[in-house]
Amino acid sequence: MTRPGRPPLAELTEAIGRVLLGKQHAVRLALACLLARGHLLIEDLPGVGKSTLAEALARSFGLEFRRVSFTSDLLPADLTGVNVFEPAEARFRFRPGPLFSQVLLADEINRASPRTQSALLEAMAAGRVSVDGTSHPLPEPFLVIATQNGLDQGGTAPLPESQLDRFLMRLSLGFPPREAERALLAGEGTSSEALGQRLTPADLLALQERSGRQHVSSALLDYVLDLLARSREPGRSGLPLSPRAGLGLLAAARAWSLIEGRDHVIPDDVQAVAAAVCEHRLDGGQPGTTAGERSAALLAGVDGLR
Amino acid sequence: MGRTAARLQWLAMGLLALGLTGVSPVQVLGALAIGLSVLTALKLLEARRLGERRLVALLQLVVAGLLSALQPDLVPSLLQIATMFVALAGLLALEVGEGPDWRSLLRRSMSVLLAALPMALVLLLLVPRMSPFSMLPILDDQTAVTGLSETLNPGSIAALADDTAPAARVSFPTGAPPAAEQRYWRVLVHDRFDGRQWLAAPGVRRLSVTTPETPGPNATGALQELWIVEPSGLTTVPWSGNGVPLGTLLRQDSRGELRLRLSTGQRRVYGIAAVPPSAGDNWREQPPRPLDLQGISGRNPRLEALGAQWSRLPAPRERLMAAERWFRNQGFRYSRTPGALPEQAPLDAFLFDRREGFCGHFAGSFSALMRRAGVPARVVSGFRGGSWVTALGGEGYLDLRRSDAHAWSEVWLPGEGWIRIDPSAWVTNPAPARSQAPAAQGSLGWLQRQWWAVDLLWTRWWLGFDRQAQDQLLRRLLGEQRGWVGALILVLVAVGLAAGLGLLAWLGRRGGGDPLRRELERSLALLARHGLAPTPGETLPRFLARVQRQWPALAADLNGLADTYGAARFAPPRSGGPAAGLRELRRRRRRLASELHRGNSHPGKHAGHAGTAPDATD
Numbered sequence: 001m002t003r004p005g006r007p008p009l010a011e012l013t014e015a016i017g018r019v020l021l022g023k024q025h026a027v028r029l030a031l032a033c034l035l036a037r038g039h040l041l042i043e044d045l046p047g048v049g050k051s052t053l054a055e056a057l058a059r060s061f062g063l064e065f066r067r068v069s070f071t072s073d074l075l076p077a078d079l080t081g082v083n084v085f086e087p088a089e090a091r092f093r094f095r096p097g098p099l100f101s102q103v104l105l106a107d108e109i110n111r112a113s114p115r116t117q118s119a120l121l122e123a124m125a126a127g128r129v130s131v132d133g134t135s136h137p138l139p140e141p142f143l144v145i146a147t148q149n150g151l152d153q154g155g156t157a158p159l160p161e162s163q164l165d166r167f168l169m170r171l172s173l174g175f176p177p178r179e180a181e182r183a184l185l186a187g188e189g190t191s192s193e194a195l196g197q198r199l200t201p202a203d204l205l206a207l208q209e210r211s212g213r214q215h216v217s218s219a220l221l222d223y224v225l226d227l228l229a230r231s232r233e234p235g236r237s238g239l240p241l242s243p244r245a246g247l248g249l250l251a252a253a254r255a256w257s258l259i260e261g262r263d264h265v266i267p268d269d270v271q272a273v274a275a276a277v278c279e280h281r282l283d284g285g286q287p288g289t290t291a292g293e294r295s296a297a298l299l300a301g302v303d304g305l306r
Numbered sequence: 307m308g309r310t311a312a313r314l315q316w317l318a319m320g321l322l323a324l325g326l327t328g329v330s331p332v333q334v335l336g337a338l339a340i341g342l343s344v345l346t347a348l349k350l351l352e353a354r355r356l357g358e359r360r361l362v363a364l365l366q367l368v369v370a371g372l373l374s375a376l377q378p379d380l381v382p383s384l385l386q387i388a389t390m391f392v393a394l395a396g397l398l399a400l401e402v403g404e405g406p407d408w409r410s411l412l413r414r415s416m417s418v419l420l421a422a423l424p425m426a427l428v429l430l431l432l433v434p435r436m437s438p439f440s441m442l443p444i445l446d447d448q449t450a451v452t453g454l455s456e457t458l459n460p461g462s463i464a465a466l467a468d469d470t471a472p473a474a475r476v477s478f479p480t481g482a483p484p485a486a487e488q489r490y491w492r493v494l495v496h497d498r499f500d501g502r503q504w505l506a507a508p509g510v511r512r513l514s515v516t517t518p519e520t521p522g523p524n525a526t527g528a529l530q531e532l533w534i535v536e537p538s539g540l541t542t543v544p545w546s547g548n549g550v551p552l553g554t555l556l557r558q559d560s561r562g563e564l565r566l567r568l569s570t571g572q573r574r575v576y577g578i579a580a581v582p583p584s585a586g587d588n589w590r591e592q593p594p595r596p597l598d599l600q601g602i603s604g605r606n607p608r609l610e611a612l613g614a615q616w617s618r619l620p621a622p623r624e625r626l627m628a629a630e631r632w633f634r635n636q637g638f639r640y641s642r643t644p645g646a647l648p649e650q651a652p653l654d655a656f657l658f659d660r661r662e663g664f665c666g667h668f669a670g671s672f673s674a675l676m677r678r679a680g681v682p683a684r685v686v687s688g689f690r691g692g693s694w695v696t697a698l699g700g701e702g703y704l705d706l707r708r709s710d711a712h713a714w715s716e717v718w719l720p721g722e723g724w725i726r727i728d729p730s731a732w733v734t735n736p737a738p739a740r741s742q743a744p745a746a747q748g749s750l751g752w753l754q755r756q757w758w759a760v761d762l763l764w765t766r767w768w769l770g771f772d773r774q775a776q777d778q779l780l781r782r783l784l785g786e787q788r789g790w791v792g793a794l795i796l797v798l799v800a801v802g803l804a805a806g807l808g809l810l811a812w813l814g815r816r817g818g819g820d821p822l823r824r825e826l827e828r829s830l831a832l833l834a835r836h837g838l839a840p841t842p843g844e845t846l847p848r849f850l851a852r853v854q855r856q857w858p859a860l861a862a863d864l865n866g867l868a869d870t871y872g873a874a875r876f877a878p879p880r881s882g883g884p885a886a887g888l889r890e891l892r893r894r895r896r897r898l899a900s901e902l903h904r905g906n907s908h909p910g911k912h913a914g915h916a917g918t919a920p921d922a923t924d
Binding site: 215219265266302304305306 | 823826830840841842843844845846847848849872875876877878
């Protein structure tokens with residue numbers, strides 16, 4: 001559908017798209033995730049551009065970006081930071097860990113011990129970290145982009161369903177299309193370093209706030225409720241969607257409608273984000289044979305015309 | 307497809323099986339019903355999907371309908387109603403789903419049956435009845451016999467058993483029962499005498515008396531006797547001897563027997579109409595045959611001597627009088643245990659030595675005497691009397707037991723035809739005909755008699771509702787133009803049904819959405835006419851984009867439609883309110899309709915514009 005005017009975020013998505021060639025949809029989803037104040041789980045092979053995406057997102061908003069490679073011996077304190085004794089001042093001073101960044105790329109999250117995983121996920125859910133009884137607020141905005149290798153790889157501790165639920169979206173970048181890869185090999189894309197800052201962190205906060213105010217009509221609420229109810233019908237394959245999944249679906253749809261340049265949410269927005277928001281909640285971390293098959297079946301089971 | 311539905315369907319299957327126990331597989335319809343229900347059971351066994359289970363419910367209803375055509379009797383009919391009731395409840399359980407409990411399912415099933423009642427009434431009135439009121443075989447597999455047999459040989463019977471098993475029931479729907487002394491129900495005629503026993507001679511002419519095709523003005527009153535006869539080994543059934551049998555399975559022969567076309571070990575129902583038979587077809591007026599005068603000479607010399615003495619009297623009537631006088635003066639005694647008669651001259655021994663016996667002795671020897679005296683005579687066996695049962699709130703009926711079996715004589719007098727003579731009545735202590743219900747049978751017997759009364763009522767009103775009765779009722783309701791008025795009513799009912807169904811569908815569609823959605827459905831219906839419908843779960847913009855790829859020329863209209871609907875539906879409320887959105891949507895639909903109409907008259911037009919239309923993909 002053609003629409004008059006240009007969506008405000010179109011420029012941004014196009015710019016990031018030039019970095020991550022052929023991944024327009026994934027880029028928009030990641031952006032929606034950021035606008036919806038959610039966290040992102042990317043499940044894919046190494047080398048398809050996970051960190052590039054995270055870095056590009058951080059750079060374009062001028063956000064502080066850090067990267068932690070999760071290993072089996074990574075301790076919670078390595079993430080959150082520790083209280084260090086300052087001999088000069090004769091007192092403990094909190095030295096924040098990598099968690100205190102605005103965009104954290106948690107590489108290979110499923111290689112870490114469950115204890116470390118859960119520390120990260122707690123921080124993600126609460127927006128603050130407690131060290132030795134003192135609570136330290138995390139920076140705003142705060143986005144975790146976690147990557148996870150395929151479950152068939154050795155030495156992994158798969159995320160349990162309850163922790164998968166903390167991630168608003170799960171994405172799979174996949175291989176770029178042939179044309180995009182040709183452009184990549186020919187060096188036609190821009191590097192993430194070359195990507196200048198286009199918006200400020202304050203802009204992002206404003207956008208996040210605006211995303212939360214996108215209009216949701218009762219007809220759309222009914223649509224989301226129907227989807228949730230459908231997922232909970234007995235005899236359906238897959239896990240039922242939780243109320244948190246419903247909240248996440250709506251928030252992501254709102255962000256998507258903002259990216260689309262609309263002031264209200266339509267079922268198309270819900271459908272656009274449904275696979276990313278719902279699939280990992282429906283399959284409980286065990287992806288089906290084709291990507292998004294469960295959420296597609298879910299969408300096909302509910303009247304989309306409204 | 308809950309377990310409730312499965313249980314109800316199996317229950318219906320069981321009821322069907324119960325109903326099928328009385329169905330003969332030899333009949334075409336019977337074989338069909340049995341085969342169909344076996345198929346239904348197999349289908350139910352493997353049915354998993356809703357559609358299959360629906361089919362099972364339908365088949366069950368069809369089989370129940372077949373059964374009701376096969377067995378219109380009271381008990382099977384009740385069973386068939388129960389079967390349809392349960393089958394319907396099963397179907398409802400399928401449609402409604404797991405939710406409601408048994409009680410509400412059965413209540414719904416009842417209301418469905420009640421809702422069908424007016425339709426059933428119209429069909430009952432207007433659709434021609436399948437079979438005319440006739441002999442209907444009835445569910446019962448006993449092969450008992452009445453106390454009658456083709457051969458009457460009283461001499462060999464030492465004692466009569468007092469068998470009170472039921473033999474038949476007769477009601478008189480249109481009149482009072484005959485007086486007690488007139489209650490003779492003829493079954494068999496024995497017209498060949500060999501000196502000891504009476505047999506039925508072959509070579510009997512069948513009378514062409516059957517139900518008149520066009521009943522007279524008082525044809526409903528034609529049903530004079532309604533019989534239900536228990537199974538017997540005979541092919542003849544009792545009747546009063548007056549009127550004509552109804553239906554085609556029953557024949558009256560020239561001796562006055564009612565003979566079935568088929569031999570039977572089943573209960574039978576039949577009616578006798580109070581129509582006077584045409585002249586020449588009255589069994590009473592059939593001339594005697596030479597056989598009716600034959601007696602074996604020499605077997606009973608004293609009897610023959612007595613008969614020869616009477617034969618000198620000039621008029622047959624006088625011979626008859628002489629015989630009655632003689633019988634009354636001999637001091638005969640009625641006895642149920644007279645002992646066997648000797649092989650040689652048995653009737654002589656009875657008439658002149660023992661002088662006691664039962665009806666067979668009297669009728670047999672009297673007829674033999676009459677033959678020797680030159681009066682055509684024969685022995686008739688059947689029933690006499692019967693006990694009158696007054697049913698609660700209904701009509702009474704006559705209850706005939708096997709012990710009511712009786713034998714009497716018939717003689718032919720010139721100018722009068724065959725007349726009944728009962729020599730057993732001339733003895734000094736005649737056995738009284740039973741006219742009161744046996745009192746000492748307890749409440750069970752009372753219950754059974756009441757049940758039989760209900761059975762008779764059902765038989766009369768339901769089985770008796772034949773083509774004639776239907777025609778009569780229609781004549782009374784609709785007058786002489788009943789033919790086309792009936793057809794008109796049927797057509798009206800069909801139209802009404804179709805309209806009702808359409809209305810229901812329309813209401814269902816109408817009720818399932820708000821005005822905006824209904825308006826959208828109208829627009830979608832426009833596209834659906836061109837074979838374009840949204841796939842499951844598809845959103846409107848997506849669907850319209852798909853349409854647009856096919857008809858790029860419509861891009862503006864389609865986009866407008868999507869935007870208008872999306873704005874009216876999902877956008878924050880704007881000035882004008884929802885009514886403005888609805889108006890706009892309606893306007894858009896009309897434009898789309900006219901565009902489609904123009905495009906429709908030139909099929910290639912939209913495709914032709916493909917190149918010039920702006921590429922408007924999302």
